[in-house]
Amino acid sequence: MSGVIESQENKDLRAAVAALGARHGRGFDRAALWSEAAKLGYLGVNLPEAYGGGGGGMAELSIVLEELGSAGCPLLMMVVSPAICGTVIARFGTEEQKRAWLPGLADGTLTMAFGITEPDAGSNSHRITTTARRDGDGWILNGRKVFISGVDIADATLIVGRTEDARTGSLKPCLFIVPRDTPGFQRSRIDMELHAAEKQFELVLDDVRLPAESLVGDEDAGLLQLFAGLNPERIMTAAFAIGMGRYALAKAVDYATTRQVWKLPIGGHQAIAHPLAQAHIELELARLMMQKAAALYDAGDDIGAGEAANMAKYAAAEACVKAVDQAVHTLGGNGLTREYGLASLITAARVARIAPVSREMILNYVSHQSLGLPKSY
Numbered sequence: 001m002s003g004v005i006e007s008q009e010n011k012d013l014r015a016a017v018a019a020l021g022a023r024h025g026r027g028f029d030r031a032a033l034w035s036e037a038a039k040l041g042y043l044g045v046n047l048p049e050a051y052g053g054g055g056g057g058m059a060e061l062s063i064v065l066e067e068l069g070s071a072g073c074p075l076l077m078m079v080v081s082p083a084i085c086g087t088v089i090a091r092f093g094t095e096e097q098k099r100a101w102l103p104g105l106a107d108g109t110l111t112m113a114f115g116i117t118e119p120d121a122g123s124n125s126h127r128i129t130t131t132a133r134r135d136g137d138g139w140i141l142n143g144r145k146v147f148i149s150g151v152d153i154a155d156a157t158l159i160v161g162r163t164e165d166a167r168t169g170s171l172k173p174c175l176f177i178v179p180r181d182t183p184g185f186q187r188s189r190i191d192m193e194l195h196a197a198e199k200q201f202e203l204v205l206d207d208v209r210l211p212a213e214s215l216v217g218d219e220d221a222g223l224l225q226l227f228a229g230l231n232p233e234r235i236m237t238a239a240f241a242i243g244m245g246r247y248a249l250a251k252a253v254d255y256a257t258t259r260q261v262w263k264l265p266i267g268g269h270q271a272i273a274h275p276l277a278q279a280h281i282e283l284e285l286a287r288l289m290m291q292k293a294a295a296l297y298d299a300g301d302d303i304g305a306g307e308a309a310n311m312a313k314y315a316a317a318e319a320c321v322k323a324v325d326q327a328v329h330t331l332g333g334n335g336l337t338r339e340y341g342l343a344s345l346i347t348a349a350r351v352a353r354i355a356p357v358s359r360e361m362i363l364n365y366v367s368h369q370s371l372g373l374p375k376s377y
């Protein structure tokens with residue numbers, strides 16, 4: 001990879017994280033890897049130095065997640081804790097919120113989950129109904145969320161709610177930090193067909209009382225603040241998918257090089273080699289778009305980053321699904337054994353196609369925003 005695309009410093013970061021990933025590998029202990037990565041400064045690499053972070057951006061944080069994923073040990077909570085929550089607090093939080101959360105998010109002693117999805121709104125987040133109303137100096141939240149990752153291991157969840165505009169009566173999005181043990185904040189685990197250390201939860205917020213300082217940022221600029229967190233989420237989901245695709249591809253290449261059924265290794269048959277070459281090309285292309293999105297985001301171009309982050313997430317998810325599918329096929333029967341551990345990635349790879357924004361919603365966005373076609377949603 002040329003220095004034009006990635007600085008020497010970031011190449012060194014990539015190599016160092018790859019070495020950490022290789023030490024932990026597929027059978028990794030999530031909590032142990034989380035704290036080791038944090039101690040080495042990798043989890044907070046995007047957060048401001050003044051609050052214990054590395055002073056880098058999404059370019060660096062996405063490298064960390066991609067390399068851990070390609071070693072078989074992705075940390076899903078990186079997508080939400082430092083990338084969404086850390087970014088939103090660093091950019092829009094009060095001095096007190098920054099001091100309370102950023103050093104802990106950076107050194108791994110604190111984790112924050114992120115909750116926007118609701119059962120009745122789904123992909124249409126304009127329809128979310130979790131509502132915050134003023135209660136003296138503070139707030140009372142009511143609503144429901146679904147598929148929220150890692151609520152059990154997170155010290156708090158950044159909840160996207162709405163406040164009522166006193167003048168117009170319309171609901172404006174806004175963000176609240178809800179500590180895990182707040183009365184009325186109930187979670188129940190969703191039984192997912194995923195082999196992952198992080199679990200998903202349905203949340204019920206039943207008259208959750210919060211102090212005034214739980215509101216992050218400005219009540220009137222909620223949407224802008226929300227998008228500041230959603231672009232990093234898409235960039236990090238791309239990193240997650242590219243890492244997983246690379247992991248599966250490497251297993252397939254290794255197998256195709258050694259497995260011999262006729263006169264030559266199966267990788268000598270173009271029917272096996274070409275799809276693997278295509279998977280490699282598509283993962284590389286997706287990474288290039290991810291790097292573009294990260295570069296735009298880190299340069300402060302939120303609008304430009306929005307389009308690129310959507311495209312990167314789309315490309316990475318598609319490349320990952322294809323790479324995993326081809327990897328499983330390359331191993332024949334072994335592709336479905338527990339010993340080789342690839343079959344469970346078929347389900348895991350689909351996550352990036354659905355979350356945090358589905359393939360179809362990205363196609364809707366690109367049709368309308370990039371191509372100027374009529375809005376269909």
Ligand SMILES: Cc1cc2nc3c(=O)[nH]c(=O)nc-3n(C[C@H](O)[C@H](O)[C@H](O)COP(=O)(O)OP(=O)(O)OC[C@H]3O[C@@H](n4cnc5c(N)ncnc54)[C@H](O)[C@@H]3O)c2cc1C
Pocket residue numbers: 080114115116117118121122123124146147148149150200351354355356357358359360361364376377
């Ligand atoms: C493993 C996992 C972890 C997650 N973690 C979190 C988390 O931490 N926090 C959080 O807030 N959320 C999380 N989510 C939720 C995720 O963001 C949502 O599942 C996703 O946004 C899709 O919403 P939905 O499941 O309600 O699907 P729906 O919106 O019901 O969509 C179902 C299908 O219909 C299609 N569709 C919908 N509308 C249109 C349209 N207008 N045009 C074309 N097609 C359309 C979609 O593309 C999709 O294929 C997670 C999900 C998963 C699977």
